Amino acid sequence: MLLLSGNNVGLPGALKSSKLHQRFLFLREILLSKKRLELKIDAIRAGQGPASSYVAVPDIIATLCSSRTRSAPSSTTPILPRYFSELRSRGEAERASERGREMHWVKAESSDFSGNLPLPRSGHTAVNVGKSKVIFFGGFADRRFLDDISVYDIENKLWFTPDCTGSGSDGQAGPSPRAFHVAVAIDCNMFIFGGRSGSKRLGDFWMLDTDIWQWSELTSYGDLPSPREFAAASAIGNRKIVMHGGWDGKKWLSDVYILDTISLEWMELSVSGSAPPPRCGHSATMVEKRLLIFGGRGGGGPIMGDLWALKGLIEEENETPGWTQLKLPGQAPSPRCGHTVTSGGHYLLLFGGHGTGGWLSRYDIYHNDCIILDRVSVQWKLLTTSNELPPPRAYHSMACIGARYLLFGGFDGKSTFGDLWWLVPEDDSIAKRLLSAPPDILPESKSVTTLSGSPQSLPKESQTEQSPILELQKRLGISISSSKAQVNLVDEMEDKELHELSSRLAGETLPTRDQVACIQALRDHWRKSSERSIQLQELGPLLRDYQRLIIHKHFVQLLISSPI
Template identity: 25%
Template sequence: MNGFKLYLLADIQSPPVELTWSDNSPCFYSRLPVPLPHTVVLFSVGKFPFDNETKKPGTALDVSITLGDDRIQFGSLDEHTRCILWEKTKDTARLEHNNSAVSLAKLCVEVQGVDYCDNSYLATPAMEEEVVKEENIQEENENTPQLSTPSPLPRKTKQKKRGRESTDGTPEGPAARKQKLNTRMRALKNEFKTPKKYGKKNCETVGMPVLNEVNSDILPKTGPRISRCKDVSIRAPSPSSRWGSSMCMIHNNRAVLVGGQGDRQQLSRDAVWTLDPDTRRWRSPELTLEGQKTEYRMGHSATYDPTARCIYVYGGSKNLKWFHDVHMLDVDEWKWQLVKVNGKAPTRSYHSATLYRHELWIFGGVYPRPDPNPDGCSNEIHIFSPVMENWYCPIVTGDKPAPRSGHSATLIKDQLVVFGGWDAPICFNDLYILDMGTVDWSKPEVKGMPPKARSWHASCALSNNRILIHGGYDGNNALDDTHIFNLDERSWSCIHVEGAPTARAGHMSICLPYSHENQEEDEVIIFGGGDNDGTFFNDLFSLCIPFNPVLDDVLVEQKGGKA
C-alpha cells in the first residue's frame, strides 16, 4: 500500500482534493459542503492496500457520506475499481432537507482488513519517489493559505496625514486610478497536495501559494531592478476607510475583504467587499443570512477553505465585546452561517489564522482577563476542525515565542513563519518558525539586518520562498519600509520601493496569482490601514517586487550615502 492516496473531485472548476487519513478511526476522510454537489468523483493513486489475511491486493474500501445522523452509501473501491462516480438523487435531497442545520457533510473511506495501528502503508516521501518511478505519478504536497491578521493600533499624538480624523487613531484614506495587470509567482513543481492551476483567468490558488524549492524558470534573468508601487484606487464604489479588517483570495481569483473599523471608532458597516485584481474594481455582494446574525467586528481572521468554498471568520472584538464564534461565508451563494462547534472555543482578537490540512490553526492574539488584570496576550496554539466541528489543542514542543498579538504568520510549505507583534508596551522583531508537521517551535539564526520591532504590519508569501513585510507600528509611529525574508537563506533584506504608500499599520496585503504578462516579478495588492494619527485609508496600491530587487542600502550607497 506504499504511496496509496485518495482524491476527491466535487467541482469541475476546482482541482482534486486529497483525502486525509484519520488516526482515530480506520478511514480516509474529507468534507463536502451542504447542499451536496450533484456529482462527486473519488479515485485512488498508488499501490492498493493488501489484505492482512490473504496478503493479496483484495482489500475493499467502503465509501459513505455522513450527513447529520444519516449515512448515504457512496460505493466501494478495490484493486480493479479504482474510481467511482456518485450522483445526487431525490432521496439525497430529502435527507439534506431533514438536516438543514448541517453545514458540512463528511465523506469517509473505510479500510477493511488492514492493521490500523500500522501507518506504514501511508505515503511517505521515500515511498512517493518509488511510486513516481514505477507509475509515473507526480508527487504533490499540500497548499495552505496564509493569513496575517491586522489589529487596531494604540493612539499616537502627532503625525500629519490626509483624510478624516478618528478619535482612536486609526486610518482611512483616498481613492485612486488605473494600473497594469497583476503578476504573481509561477506554480513550482511538486508543491501542493491539492494541485493548483495558476493563471490570470482561472486560478485556484488561495491567498498566498505555499512555496517549496526554487524553480530555475523563475530565477531572475537580469540584474537587480527597482520595486515599484502605484496607487490604483478607483473612486466608486469602494469600501469605506478602515483598518483591523481581514482579506483573503478565493477560488475565482477574487479577493474578499471582511470587517474592520473606521472613523470615530465606528465598525465598518459595509463589511464585505470583493475585488477583481485585473480591473481593480470593488463590488459589494448581496448577502443572505441563515440563523444568527454575524456581528460587525475588527481584529478577526478571515480564512478561505477551497474544499468547502467558504470563508471562516473567527474571533475579533467589537468595542468592549470579545468574540470566540466561528462564522462561515459561502462564497458561491454569499450566505452567512454560524458554525456550531463542540469543545471550548478560545476568545481571541488580533491573532493569526492558518488553514493547514483542512484545519484552522490559531496562534497568539489578545484575550480578555478579569479585573484587576488587564487584557493579556497568548502564545498558545488552538486548532478548529470543521470536519469534526470541534476545538482542540495540539502537543507543542520547542521554544515558544513570547505571548503577542498583531503579529504575522506566513505559511510556506510545512513551515509557519511568525514575525513581530506586540504585548504592550513591548514590540517584537523576532522571528520564529513552527514546523506544522511536528508542531515544534524553533528560533533560527538569521542573516542581515532584521526590520525594526513592529506590530500590525502587512505580510504575504512571495515566490522563491520569500516573505514580504510592509509597514506596521513600532510603539510610537506608523512605518512605511519594506522588507523581505528569504526562508531558504534565513536572511533579511530591506528593499527600495518607488512610490511607496504613506506610513500605515493595520492594513492588508495579498500576493496575486502568477501572470504570464510579467515573468520577473511578483505583484502585491495593499489595501487600507491607518497612520496612527486619526486618519484611515481606503486606497488600493499595486506593489511590483522583482525576483531580484534593488536593496535600500545599495541605492543609498550609489547616491553617495544620501538616502
C-alpha cells in the first residue's frame, strides 16, 4: 500500500484540511524525522560531531521527498516509438481542459444504484458493451467458482441479472462456473475464453449476445488456443480480439492468438525477434495500433514490471509482427500482477495488483495506487488523489463509465471484496458530496522540508521558530522536561507487534529468540525504506518506536552506551 506517497502535496485549499491528507503529512513527517534523528544519533556515537552529522540530512530528505524516479543508466534510455510520438500532436484541447484536475475516490452508496448488487468476488471480468451497460461475469468467492451475470445499466443506474438462454455441448445454457478467464466485448457481443474451475484449466469459447441475452458455445469452430487461465486479451477495433500468455497448469505461456469474430477463426500470430518472457496475470490493452502488455508473473515465479508493445496486428499497416520493450519516463508502476489497466481519454489508468516486498524475506503486498500512462506526454504519472483510498487488492475489475471509473471486488490475500468505489473528477457531483460531510481534521502539519529538530548536543533551533520535533512531541502526547520524561509508552521488549514484525522480516537469517538483533534488523529496514515502501502494518510499531526515540534523544549519554 503506497500510504506515504509524496505526490499528495499541492492539494487545493479546500482539501488540504481533509482528515486523510493531514494524516498523510503527519505520518510522513514522523518517518522523515525519525530517519534524521537516527542519523544524528549514529553520528554522535561515531564521534563525528554536529557538523558532519548535519550534512547528511538534506540528502535523506531529498531522496524521500522526490516524487520522480532516479535517472536510469544509458542502457535503459526511454524508448519513445514513432506511433507514440505521433500522439503528442493530438488531444491537446482535451488535455488542457483536464490539466490540474484531481480525481477523488468515493465509496459508492446505496442511493447511487437500484436493483440487486453483485455478490463479493475476485477473478471475475467486467466489460463495457457500448455506452449503455457493463457486464460482470464469473469469479471466485467462498471457495467456489461462479457462473452468474450481473449487469449495470448505466443510463438507469440499475443493477439486474438477465435471464439468459442457450445450449452448450454438455447441455448447459451457458459457460460453466469459472474465474481468471478473459472476456472482451465487440459490438453487442461478449466473448469469453478459458479460465479455471476447480483444479481444471478451461479451453472452451463462448459468445453472449446482449441484445437477446443468448449464449452460444463456439468451441468447435477451428483450432482454439490451448486451455489456460490468467491470460490477457483486448479488442482490435470492432472485429478482432488479441490474446496473449497465461498459465496452462504446467508452464507460463507467451503465445499470441488473433480471433476474427466474423469468421470465428483463431490464428496463432508468428512473431519475429525478441519477445517478452512468458507470463500470466498481466494486462493487455490496445493503444492506437499496438498492444501494450504490462507486468504479470513469469517463469520461476518472479513478479514483473516491464512494458512491451506488439506491432503487426492491423492488416492494413502491412507490418511484420514484432515486440518492442518500452522504457518510458516518469513514475513507473512497481512490479505486479492481478492489476487492471483501463482506457480513459488520452491516458491509461492502472490500479492495484499483487506484488512482493521485504528485504530479508519476501512477503505479499497488495496495492491500491493509481498510476496513469499519459498517451500525449508519453510518460508514467502517479494520479493525484486526496481522500480515502479503497483497500489494497488484486484480481478486481475497473470499468470506465464516461468520466467516472467503477471499481468492484478483488482479493487482498485474506478477504474477498464486494465493495463498489467511484473514481471521479473533482467537479463531479459524486465528489462534491465529500465536501458536504462534517470535517474530521487532524492538527495542521508543516512541510517536511522544514524538519530540523536535533539532539541537544547539536545546534539549537532559533527561538523564533518552534522545532517540528517539539510539535510532533505535542501531537504524539509526549510531555518531556529537561530532566524527566513522562509518557505512557510500551517498552520495546514488551512491544509484541514490534517483535512479530521484526521476526517476520528477519526470517531465518537471525534466530527469532535474539529479539535485540531482530529489532535492530527491523530498524535497519526502516532506515533503508522509502515513504512508498512502508506498509500499513508497520505504521503502529514505527510510530511507537519513534516515540521511544524522541524520549531517548534527551538522554544522549544513555544512547551512546546502549544500542537503540
